[in-house]
Amino acid sequence: AQSVAQPEDQVNVAEGNPLTVKCTYSVSGNPYLFWYVQYPNRGLQFLLKYITGDNLVKGSYGFEAEFNKSQTSFHLKKPSALVSDSALYFCAVRDSNAGNNRKLIWGLGTSLAVNP
Amino acid sequence: NAGVTQTPKFQVLKTGQSMTLQCAQDMNHEYMSWYRQDPGMGLRLIHYSVGAGITDQGEVPNGYNVSRSTTEDFPLRLLSAAPSQTSVYFCASSTGLAGSRDTQYFGPGTRLTVL
Numbered sequence: 001a002q003s004v005a006q007p008e009d010q011v012n013v014a015e016g017n018p019l020t021v022k023c024t025y026s027v028s029g030n031p032y033l034f035w036y037v038q039y040p041n042r043g044l045q046f047l048l049k050y051i052t053g054d055n056l057v058k059g060s061y062g063f064e065a066e067f068n069k070s071q072t073s074f075h076l077k078k079p080s081a082l083v084s085d086s087a088l089y090f091c092a093v094r095d096s097n098a099g100n101n102r103k104l105i106w107g108l109g110t111s112l113a114v115n116p
Numbered sequence: 117n118a119g120v121t122q123t124p125k126f127q128v129l130k131t132g133q134s135m136t137l138q139c140a141q142d143m144n145h146e147y148m149s150w151y152r153q154d155p156g157m158g159l160r161l162i163h164y165s166v167g168a169g170i171t172d173q174g175e176v177p178n179g180y181n182v183s184r185s186t187t188e189d190f191p192l193r194l195l196s197a198a199p200s201q202t203s204v205y206f207c208a209s210s211t212g213l214a215g216s217r218d219t220q221y222f223g224p225g226t227r228l229t230v231l
Contacts, residue, residue: 043206043222108158
């Protein structure tokens with residue numbers, strides 16, 4: 001069965017420090033992986049995705065994520081955190097070999113707090 | 117482009133009342149979805165549509181109906197509201213193109229309270 005886990009409910013980091021938000025997944029075939037961000041009282045916004053190709057994916061607002069097939073992970077990273085990065089981050093996965101089952105599986109979200 | 121719009125932003129219902137949450141997109145997207153977001157539960161798919169006239173159930177469809185008569189609109193109907201349906205509801209759309217299908221554009225959400 002497909003699943004995705006975000007092992008940390010909350011991540012705290014000081015402004016200017018690097019940040020990492022973790023995501024691991026389980027699919028039977030090849031994964032399509034996504035990161036979305038939700039600012040307070042807003043809908044989700046797409047950040048980046050991995051479909052195929054280079055394992056390091058760059059996205060919006062200076063974020064990047066690295067696909068690691070052996071560790072079944074897709075951690076979100078940013079070299080220098082900003083207070084404005086404080087938000088709820090969601091990882092999602094879909095099995096590229098799932099046939100007609102094209103539904104995304106969502107993690108429970110990780111709340112990122114960047115302290116000034 | 118307005119993107120994905122949802123109305124109303126807030127709604128309070130009494131148990132047993134019915135209502136329709138509106139969702140519209142102006143990007144000519146084939147795929148549209150309804151999610152509910154509850155604390156500790158993440159996003160759960162209620163219903164989705166792969167094109168006008170075609171809808172299907174998601175994870176938590178009970179108590180909700182949808183229809184898709186046009187590409188632009190995808191209303192969600194609560195048939196008889198229950199307190200368990202208190203949640204934030206998000207509509208999302210995406211293209212049907214392979215590789216882009218899962219890049220979803222979300223509306224701002226409707227915060228529903230059922231008393």
